[in-house]
Amino acid sequence: MSYTRWWHSLLISFSVATWGLAQPLYTMVTANGRYGPGLGPAVLLVMLTFHVLPVGALYFVDRAFIRWSGSGKMLRAYRMTLFVLTGLAFARTVQIHYLSTDLSGLELTGFTVAIALFIALIILVIYPHRHVTMLLAFLSVASAILTGTFMYQTGLLTTAWSQPAAEAHSSQTSSGIDRGPVFIVIFDGLSRHVLLKDGQIDPERFPNFAALGRDSAVFTNATSNYGATSLSIASLLSGKWISPKQPEDVSSDSVLTTLARSEYTIETYSERPGALYPVFLVRKHPQLLVAEAVTWLNDFIIPAFVPRPFLLASFEHVYSQPLWEDFLANISAADAPGRVYFVHILLPHGPYEFDRYGRRSNAPLWWNMSRVWNVDQTERAYEEQVMFVDRLLGGLTNKLKAERLYSRSLIVVTGDHGSRDIGMLRSPSSKELSELTSSVTLIIRGPGVAPQLSDVDYQHIDFKPTLWDVLKISPEKGLPGVSAFAPERPARDKWFWYSGPASPEDLLLTTSNQVSPPIGGWYVRDRAGGRWLLSTGPTPPEVRDNKTPGQ
Template identity: 25%
Template sequence: MLEVAALVGLVVTQPLLDVLGRSPDFFLFHRASRADVLLLVALIAIAPTVPFALLGAVGLVAGRPARAALHTLVVGLLLAALAVQVGRHVTPLRGVPLLVVAVAAGAGAAAAHRRWRAIARVLRVAAVGPLVFVGLFVFASPASAVVLPRGDGGAAGVAGAGAHPPVVMIVLDELPLVSLLGPDKRIDAARYPHFAELAAGSTWYRNATGVSGWTPYALPAMLRGRYPAEPIAPHYSRYPDNLFTALGGLYDIKAEESITRLCPPSRCEQPASPEQGLGVLVRESGKLLRQVTAPVDSRIDPEESYREQTRAEAGLDAAEPVPNDPKFRWDTLDDNQPARFTTFLAGLRPADRPTLHFLHLLMPHSPWVYLPSGAHYAAPEDLPSDGTGWVDLARARHLAQLGYTDRLIGETLRTLRATGLYDKALVVVTADHGVSFRKDWQGRGLDAINHAPDQVAWVPMFLKQPGQRTGRIDDQNWQHVDLLPTIADETHMRIPWQMEGRPASQAPRETSDKRFYDTPGQPLTFPGGVPSPAAAPAPDPLVGTRVGEKPPGGTATVGNLAAFRDVDPARGELPALVWGTVPASVPDGTRLAVAVNGTVGAVVPVVPPDHAGRRFAALLPDDRLFAAGANRLDLYRVGADGALSRLTLS
């Protein structure tokens, strides 16, 4: 049994605790308590061994030869599972070939284990491994801050002479500045009217950059005024001095954080939160384990579980009455708007004491599931976001969700004006980092930073002073460590620790270079300057056209065909993403036109085949294509001459 425990530790406990130990934000996002984390760790260390212990008990009844054979089989299977993980890291093999090699390696290792007792002795000594892995997680990993937090103190700022206005601060997530820009480097007011409205009444620091592409590093830097120095958890016990503690002595704090916990419990509580408790930790850890042990490449990242709960899911009442805008689908927004946004909006009320209203909203951060109207759509989890065809789809979905984010900004501005806070408050709207949609460099890791810093580093940064009515653009070299010094300057608070940023009212930096961190303590430097937006792809001339009867010309399988049989737009759910496969004989790059109720909504290419076949996927961002009840979905193959042939769907 000790040998099995050692192998289970290597196959399950070590890789899973390694991933989770490097992801304290996973526990912070799900608001895990210390008890939840310790119970999860105990389950990871103990539960996988239980089935094998039961098998061993059965073997005791079956007799010594059967017990020896069963033990050898279990050892072989575990060694094969370990070989899958090792093979995925050191060989180019994937899928069935990797499984075949791993099974052969497991069989050979099991035979060697049965023949040479030295191997068994080594495994028995290695049985202490799970205890070592648990100890490293609890005491040495970045996640240890969640298990063993140190105090919730922090230095309070000192109130200076002058007014202390209310502060309204929204930090959006994964929003590149260039996504908002038109060709003239101004906000594209046609697509994002509410961001344009915000810019028209505030100071827009157009040359603003974040400091890291990862929120657990970026947000603490923003709220402390210091660049990332250590890879530690974004927790108040690790960063006791921050915006919340600095203003907390004078200001009431209403903070809605997501994957950080920088505001200590003594300063604020957060009523609306994502799904939490041991159940969701176990479920999401199970998904991670499947990714860790799979013989194919997959993104092993707890961040995949970060999704804003909707107002309907959280059971919250709507924050505002229906606006007088017939184009605005308030019923959809009312059901689908993120719950923490609803709570934040409801709290925007004048108060006797100065108040900090803070919201970190995971929008337009992936997963991308919203249309600009606020309607929600389903999407398969295995759609790639990079590569030919896929990166264009990812960018289109991002921009659609950004359109919905613009709606939320509009609701915030309307609420501030309705309650009288708009003129009185210091309003800050920004994002922690961007994301690249450059082919082969999608994302915000080191490769994306090196090849597309204009999309990863530059973010929107709007600051409206109390009483400000006229917008202006300031292209000074703003870096997000300037945020806290600037807020302190505007609120007349003296920060009692050394900051590396500077208030925007001071003389601009002498250098135009930018500092950015993929790893804390290791700055990357690149030239500054307002980035130019990427040229938008020209819309396909078929989009928006009506299609009559066309001759048949092949087949296609659609993954969500059944969703078109009964569409109810009033529920805020639309089958706006269409995905499926076509026969292997269809060449790469073949254009497919996707039509709903006779109108073409998208034209997309067939992408090179992968493990799921020769796939396609199309986003239909215009919800006017859909009608209540049964909807007709058609796919057409577009010939080289532009002729359409209808595909038979299944």
């Protein structure tokens, strides 16, 4: 049987698109909580982009080969290529979820050889009997089951189109509430070190940060508790320690959920929707989940040895500026009072491709920058990108002043973590972190907040009680953090979870610069010398309750 009918082409294309492309992404979406109430448009767009359209494209290519060669060698070679690529993609997914997170060096070579031998064996067994096509056709049954399971898990036919309960409550807020707007702005990877000069924000390089700082409380000893965005933001919003290996759903404890129940209206603008776990995900911008899917494909499905510039290396920042501009456009004097704006954009996080004026390079060197950049060049590129962020911040303050909202707004500007890649290159040893990795910017401006430079021991576990302090909301009992404005603060350790090199780029960067990156684990800052040292003993007490490995 030649399997050249139109429905043969359709079944084969459906199987290849499902197991070679859609299945890895569906696993990412369900395993990492990238779904929830109201995310129907985003999930549907992911399915359309990475499943439906590839099926259509493969179908037309298959029909073209049949038209040109019938059931001849060209069609057989094409379908055999599809089979091999699908097998590699499926094997890579299995490796990611059940073996090592990433592969490099001899481990990568061994894995590649093993997979190649496995596929060669299958080809030797079934190719002479032309069973590859039959196998792909019959896999369409499993493909349909997998697709249906994904639709069920994400609630695509039910809850994915509903409004989250907390936001439904917030939509009932009366327009007559006489409260100023709240702006929580998280710039991804914004370290405080790049802003400071002689202990203050440098007005020459960062005029807008400096201008905001003059009206604000600026914290010069602020650190994050996590190096991963999803963990950091989940902990920051919930006020809880999060177990790195067993992250929990903290949406019910989220700052945003509580404010919605307090009759604030919530607006979110986030390039990492899953980081909110999962309430208040971005529904107005479903394309952001597509961007995250492409980024995930680049980081995990595509092996480390493939040159990234040819595979959408700069896709990280496609929506950063448009999302920020949309956020600014939606601020108005009529709507802002009683509203909370939560904003998280992937700047100044790498790739470092923007100069201070926002001009984007045509060929960013994020993937292969370690081959041509040393740490000093990397730091200069990072500084240029932070100067661009300064311009974005200036757009916010100018808009608030134009709308006559600046004086009554609560503005909180921070980062989820520091500059991890530069921190890796600056780390003294494999068991000591650079302060650049953990340090974050924290600027709080609002009615009743006295302008000041503060060196109190702030860490992001303190974010929630600090916000409640400023908003005059009674904190819930049992929060491990304490307000940065509290008159009495306990003596305690500073903690930071570092996962180790997070991507192939990290490994390439450190290897090319002959640096041993810090190993993963909990780091604690030495109170006497201020060094971040790998903890060989306890972790934060609350984390042990979440069964952190080794405890």
